[in-house]
Amino acid sequence: MERIPILKMGEFLLVSIQVDMHDQLALTLQDDLTAMITRTNVRGVLIDISSLDIVDSFIGRTLGDIAAMARILDAETVVVGMQPAVAITLVELGVSLRGVRTALNVEKGMDLLRSALSLAAGGEANDLSTA
Amino acid sequence: MRQKVREWAVALGFSLVEQTKLVTAASELARNTFTYGGGGAVQLEVVSNTVRLGLRLTFEDQGPGIADVELALKDGYSTGSGLGMGLGGSRRLVNEFEIESRAGEGTRVTVTKWK
Numbered sequence: 001m002e003r004i005p006i007l008k009m010g011e012f013l014l015v016s017i018q019v020d021m022h023d024q025l026a027l028t029l030q031d032d033l034t035a036m037i038t039r040t041n042v043r044g045v046l047i048d049i050s051s052l053d054i055v056d057s058f059i060g061r062t063l064g065d066i067a068a069m070a071r072i073l074d075a076e077t078v079v080v081g082m083q084p085a086v087a088i089t090l091v092e093l094g095v096s097l098r099g100v101r102t103a104l105n106v107e108k109g110m111d112l113l114r115s116a117l118s119l120a121a122g123g124e125a126n127d128l129s130t131a
Numbered sequence: 132m133r134q135k136v137r138e139w140a141v142a143l144g145f146s147l148v149e150q151t152k153l154v155t156a157a158s159e160l161a162r163n164t165f166t167y168g169g170g171g172a173v174q175l176e177v178v179s180n181t182v183r184l185g186l187r188l189t190f191e192d193q194g195p196g197i198a199d200v201e202l203a204l205k206d207g208y209s210t211g212s213g214l215g216m217g218l219g220g221s222r223r224l225v226n227e228f229e230i231e232s233r234a235g236e237g238t239r240v241t242v243t244k245w246k
Contacts, residue, residue: 020133023162054133054151056158057216085151093155093220094206 044113050081060095080109156221168192
């Protein structure tokens with residue numbers, strides 16, 4: 001079966017979608033990613049969609065679902081690299097990706113994940129000190 | 132199917148944003164034809180009025196039909212497990228949108244994007 005590769009880099013999982021995303025492929029990615037988050041204990045997931053030339057309501061929903069599932073599994077998700085024409089179309093379609101963190105490119109996405117995690121770590125440290 | 136629509140839109144000289152809107156609308160409508168209509172056919176044609184060219188897509192199925200078309204066009208309404216954005220959303224991505232549906236006979240959606 002066709003699969004999108006998931007790479008582990010330090011405390012993050014990296015996914016770069018380089019193929020035409022059909023519905024079954026999106027669902028397989030969702031299953032693979034959630035399984036991999038649990039198995040590897042990572043705290044962050046970065047999904048690069050710069051090669052996707054459309055994001056329709058199904059792919060949009062799957063990205064939102066992945067972010068929500070990851071959050072429940074204690075991992076942050078950031079979606080990076082959306083093409084401007086795709087962003088324009090998505091909003092007009094009525095899919096606003098609420099609840100999904102986005103960044104312009106991989107580098108900014110990594111920064112966002114790191115700062116989200118260090119904030120979370122800082123919060124825990126404070127909690128400990130006051131306990 | 133998406134690829135074909137893209138090729139035609141490029142050949143007609145649509146801008147990247149217009150291509151993206153049309154391909155996205157086609158993706159939504161094809162999913163409806165497949166999921167709710169039990170499969171069907173898509174027809175692509177180049178159309179022209181006196182001043183401009185356009186691309187027209189017709190999605191046809193012999194499925195159960197849509198009981199209440201107005202309701203089906205509403206954002207967030209779905210009889211399936213979808214977001215309910217496909218039909219209403221794709222209408223916003225094109226210039227002309229027509230839907231004909233008969234209970235027990237099927238559904239035909241015709242969309243046109245003018246250049």
